[in-house]
Amino acid sequence: MENETHTVTCSAPVNIAVIKYWGKRDEELVLPVNSSLSVTLNQDQLRTVTTVSVSRKFQKDRIWVNNREESMENPRLKRLLAEVRRLTKEQGSMSGNGTRPPSHDCHMHICSENNFPTAAGLASSAAGYACLAYTLCQLYHLQVDVSLLARQGSGSACRSVYGGFVKWEMGEREDGSDSIAVQVAPESHWLELEVLILVVSSEKKAVSSTRGMQTTVKTSPLMKYRCETVVPQRMETMERAIVERDFPSFARLTMQDSNQFHAVCLDSYPPILYLNDTSKRVMQLVTAYNKLHQEERVAYTFDAGPNAVLYCLRETMSELISLVTHYFPPTPGNERNYIRGISSEDCRTDSDFTKKLKLTFDPTPGLLQYIIRTSVGDGPRLLTQPLLGLDGLPLATTPPT
């Protein structure tokens, strides 16, 4: 019994904020300067799978991420594990389902994999830390708000512990115990909402989110006003737009908040510029498309990088895909697998329509690496297929993409 290996495997989704989190009021506890709100994406297209095994046989803690062993010295990882060990000690060996939970002083092996390229800048740390926190809660039968645990790995990870539409309440308490995620509506609430991710071809990210946030909080005069005055109002408006499934309001506010997030980045000193000329063209295309229809039918949002995430209703998706592939065609030879995820019927834009958009740029191949079509999805799942063998080492798996 003592030498048994306990293993749990779970998956968790990516989330994309529509009211942006940017800046901490407490670096150690990962407490934000404002509340935020996100959409959880479908795990069929984007998810992390994590297996954690604990055993007295293990000599030390080890972690493999996307088939590569990594250091356990990562401060975010250490913080999360320290918190889990504190909780297991505090909560003793009470077990929810009758089996004896592994002792908190065992070493653990962690193995984690994304079904999408980590380097693409698609919020992989949110899915990763949400998945690790959720898996550890399952393994140790922890009586704790999972979002609170996930938050300590990576702030935005706390929103990936639920499906659908999720807000992260900034909270007021100094210990962070009220800085948790809350589901605004489940994924079933708005089945028509769909998502198109444009992965931009680009140089590597210049400024990490962690450092960028610090610079903005310290130096941007506009940031204080955003946190104190703008975001509280926007949280309410956004929640209402989601509850009422009011797409134009949802879209407008999503774009406005993406714009304002990048505005405070630019207002920082030295300035932070995540958008590039391709992002700019995506913004112009969406703006022209909405203007032509005299209402918001598509929304863009950009995180700390040039990739665009577009939201629209299902009825708009074919036209959107045809427009995007018209202005951002693949390079010759790259047509196969250019549009990934949920399959779409073939649809071409007619040239009369594109003329009406009056865009100031021409179609240019190769500005995007690829496109992912996905939808709103559910929260973390418990899986049966582990990534670690009985020996506690990674099983032969798919090569990293």
Added chain:
Amino acid sequence: MENETHTVTCSAPVNIAVIKYWGKRDEELVLPVNSSLSVTLNQDQLRTVTTVSVSRKFQKDRIWVNNREESMENPRLKRLLAEVRRLTKEQGSMSGNGTRPPSHDCHMHICSENNFPTAAGLASSAAGYACLAYTLCQLYHLQVDVSLLARQGSGSACRSVYGGFVKWEMGEREDGSDSIAVQVAPESHWLELEVLILVVSSEKKAVSSTRGMQTTVKTSPLMKYRCETVVPQRMETMERAIVERDFPSFARLTMQDSNQFHAVCLDSYPPILYLNDTSKRVMQLVTAYNKLHQEERVAYTFDAGPNAVLYCLRETMSELISLVTHYFPPTPGNERNYIRGISSEDCRTDSDFTKKLKLTFDPTPGLLQYIIRTSVGDGPRLLTQPLLGLDGLPLATTPPT
């Protein structure tokens, strides 16, 4: 005497704001939502020359700009001329220098020329309207604040009626009579300050300043805070930095205010994006250079377009030029005339130095059209060489550049 033609010719400089003007509180009177402050550039490199002739012989008002006749129906032009005619009527025929001024009910011919490409986006309307206002004041011996007149043609033009360092006080009165330009320091005050203009190769401007300002004032939540709280403080700090010739403070605030101006543009809905990837690289180069020296030695500022204006002290200029031409070399065949204006000795960057900058981009030819080296300059001048002949028609002049 009655059929005499009265002709006056003047020149006026370009100015580049270091605290930005963006947004009107009164469209008709051109009253701004915040004060601004600029540096007047040397007319040897950038200036407008304007000749105005009035005569009873002329059948109608006519205007030629850069060798092309244009419509008199431009509302800004009409507003300025209406104001001049109102003043000439009001002030009667009192003459400052004893000659009888031409009657206000004569038709006028106007001819205006820049010594730089208008399309390059180098604040040509500021120089143009300042020059026209100044010329009309000379012609009619008007007793009026020239800046007040120039302002009604184009807001930023009011700062081009003085040399050196000029602030435009936003004023409080409803009639705009206290919304005027004031010289903070003459051009002789800070002779070491120099200017490098990087003219970026780019598509045409997407959003005109006039329309962009309106969008920002109407839609940006951050704009109100900028006007009410940020700019008043910055005006004081900037004036002090100039009076004390404190380059690092001047440079830091210049960059911060350029950043904030583009931040509120981005915070507008739909967003306005004037900076492009070349602008971004210029910002990164200046940031890395200052970081290496652990103090601000160069400042960038961007107006409503991708062109950069760099400020530095004379001692820094050779190194700056060599760095800029290293990262932004001309396309092959375009080397001649790539660096214009004040001549510079040849200077090369060594590769050790560029390595230390740790920039994430490589030198790329053709991102800039050309570079202009210039300095701080004086205000409008009265010239003797007219652009119009005795017949009131444009003289054969240099072809448009």
